[in-house]
Amino acid sequence: MRWGVLVGGTGSNLKAMLTSGFSVSLVISHKAGVKALEIARDYGLESCVLMPKDYPDRQAYDAALVEQLSRFGIERVAMAGFLRWLTPETIARYPGAIVNLHPSLLPAYPGLHAIERAFSDGVLWSGVTVHFVDEGHDTGPIVAQVPVPRLVGDALADFEERIHAAEHALYPQVLKALDRGQAALIDGRVEYKKENDQWMHGH
Amino acid sequence: MRWGVLVGGTGSNLKAMLTSGFSVSLVISHKAGVKALEIARDYGLESCVLMPKDYPDRQAYDAALVEQLSRFGIERVAMAGFLRWLTPETIARYPGAIVNLHPSLLPAYPGLHAIERAFSDGVLWSGVTVHFVDEGHDTGPIVAQVPVPRLVGDALADFEERIHAAEHALYPQVLKALDRGQAALIDGRVEYKKENDQWMHGH
Numbered sequence: 232m233r234w235g236v237l238v239g240g241t242g243s244n245l246k247a248m249l250t251s252g253f254s255v256s257l258v259i260s261h262k263a264g265v266k267a268l269e270i271a272r273d274y275g276l277e278s279c280v281l282m283p284k285d286y287p288d289r290q291a292y293d294a295a296l297v298e299q300l301s302r303f304g305i306e307r308v309a310m311a312g313f314l315r316w317l318t319p320e321t322i323a324r325y326p327g328a329i330v331n332l333h334p335s336l337l338p339a340y341p342g343l344h345a346i347e348r349a350f351s352d353g354v355l356w357s358g359v360t361v362h363f364v365d366e367g368h369d370t371g372p373i374v375a376q377v378p379v380p381r382l383v384g385d386a387l388a389d390f391e392e393r394i395h396a397a398e399h400a401l402y403p404q405v406l407k408a409l410d411r412g413q414a415a416l417i418d419g420r421v422e423y424k425k426e427n428d429q430w431m432h433g434h
Numbered sequence: 435m436r437w438g439v440l441v442g443g444t445g446s447n448l449k450a451m452l453t454s455g456f457s458v459s460l461v462i463s464h465k466a467g468v469k470a471l472e473i474a475r476d477y478g479l480e481s482c483v484l485m486p487k488d489y490p491d492r493q494a495y496d497a498a499l500v501e502q503l504s505r506f507g508i509e510r511v512a513m514a515g516f517l518r519w520l521t522p523e524t525i526a527r528y529p530g531a532i533v534n535l536h537p538s539l540l541p542a543y544p545g546l547h548a549i550e551r552a553f554s555d556g557v558l559w560s561g562v563t564v565h566f567v568d569e570g571h572d573t574g575p576i577v578a579q580v581p582v583p584r585l586v587g588d589a590l591a592d593f594e595e596r597i598h599a600a601e602h603a604l605y606p607q608v609l610k611a612l613d614r615g616q617a618a619l620i621d622g623r624v625e626y627k628k629e630n631d632q633w634m635h636g637h
Contacts, residue, residue: 336559336581339542353624355579355635356539358559376558378539378581383629421556426586432558 232410235259235305237296237313242267244311244332247399249274253406257303259296261315277303283315293321309406310364319366327416329364330409332402334394336360336376341369346394350387356380357390359397359433361405363416372421374414375405377433397433404430435613438462438508440499440516445470447514447535450602452477456609460506462499464518480506486518496524512609513567522569530619532567533612535605537597539563539579544572549597553590559583560593562600562636564608566619575624577617578608580636600636607633 233256236245245267248255258271258278271278279299286292292315300308310331322329335345336358349357358378365371379397381390408414413424414431423431438460439448448470451458461474461481474481482502489495495518503511513534525532538548539561552560561581568574582600584593611617616627617634626634 336539336542336557338555338557339539352541353576354539354541355576356561356581358581373556373558378559378561380635383626383634423586431586432583 232307233257233304234307234309234406234410235300235303237261237308237310238265238267238271239314240265240267240312242270242312243395244398244402246270248309248311248403248406251403251407253403253410257300257305259299259313261313267312289318290320293318297321297324307409309402311402316368317364322364322366327363330361330374330406331364331369331371332398333360333362333369334398336378337362337369337373346391347387350381350385350390354381357394359394359401361402363421372416372419374409374421375401375431375433377401401430401433435510436460436506436508437510437512437609437613438503438506440464440511440513441468441470441474442517443468443470443515445473445515446598447601447605449473451512451514451606451609454606454610456606456613460503460508462502462516464516470515492521493523496521500524500527510612512605514605519571520567525567525569530566533564533577533609534567534572534574535601536563536565536572537601539581540565540572540576549594550590553584553588553593557584560597562597562604564605566624575619575622577612577624578604578634578636580604604633604636 235257236255237259238245239261255276258276260268260280263280268278281295283292306328308325308329335349337360340348356378358376360373361375362373363371377397379394408430414421436459439458440462441448442464458479461479463471463483466483471481484498486495509531511528511532538552540563543551559581561579563576564578565576566574580600582597611633617624
């Protein structure tokens with residue numbers, strides 16, 4: 232399987248994938264000049280920048296995205312800091328082949344500022360979710376999750392750091408499991424080849 | 435502190451409190467003939483049944499409830515299977531002194547059928563929350579939480595059993611901590627006497 236990674240920020244999850252030995256064939260960013268692109272360069276990966284302002288609409292943007300993915304023979308896509316919703320057409324083009332990482336135990340705290348909102352609410356546990364991307368916003372079938380505590384003395388930055396550390400531990404593990412075919416999306420549900428593998432619960 | 439426990443079902447959490455040595459001074463049920471009342475009897479506890487059909491409205495019902503609590507000198511209330519919302523007047527009467535147990539990691543899955551809904555959604559982690567009761571529905575400040583995994587081979591009944599076991603482990607621990615003054619509601623926020631005690635995260 233050739234994996235593409237969609238980025239747009241610090242690339243900390245891209246870096247976690249690469250340091251864990253997960254093989255990435257293409258990096259696409261929606262923003263120029265971001266750290267994620269430097270990481271791609273450092274690892275000698277193919278990369279490209281597709282900036283929304285260069286396209287008249289979302290359809291045109293996603294057409295360019297799919298064209299790049301196709302050109303590099305990408306069959307699977309991992310989103311990691313790519314702050315755009317894909318069009319239904321793009322999602323339909325890669326059934327069960329696009330995954331996203333979200334910094335909460337979905338369905339709690341979908342959307343932006345998930346960590347901050349959980350922190351403000353005073354939850355004692357939040358976490359990290361990897362899910363297949365569907366047409367909703369952070370609603371797709373859950374592949375793996377790990378709980379992360381908010382400690383009472385935490386500043387927001389401490390809690391964010393702990394959540395990000397959990398992301399970096401979970402995501403590469405899950406991507407490797409998907410790459411080995413240990414889980415797949417069948418009829419809208421996630422089916423696991425081996426029941427209760429540790430990785431799906433983040434251990 | 436004299437604690438009252440509000441029940442209405444199997445009383446499995448009441449039983450968990452009592453077997454753990456947590457002292458209960460009064461049990462009130464909104465239903466007659468339930469197992470929870472048998473447990474109260476077995477442990478020689480004062481108990482009474484207040485049936486909604488005997489009262490013209492919620493205000494009258496809650497007036498009777500508060501009267502019973504007062505008669506027995508109850509200062510703190512733990513809800514455990516009491517399937518009624520308290521009126522704002524009742525809640526205001528016991529500031530920071532009414533706690534509820536909910537079978538999810540709130541704010542995920544408030545309301546009824548929380549376990550079943552989480553199971554149907556295919557979450558890999560849900561859990562249990564103890565929170566102070568406010569005027570919303572399962573929205574009050576969180577005191578303690580514990581995550582509980584859904585294992586992939588689980589039937590709904592297996593998952594329910596695991597959640598209930600977590601309730602029985604968490605709730606008595608939290609009630610004892612509250613009784614000792616280790617946490618309190620101050621200006622609408624939960625403040626802990628000792629930071630990062632194990633019990634607040636369910637360990």
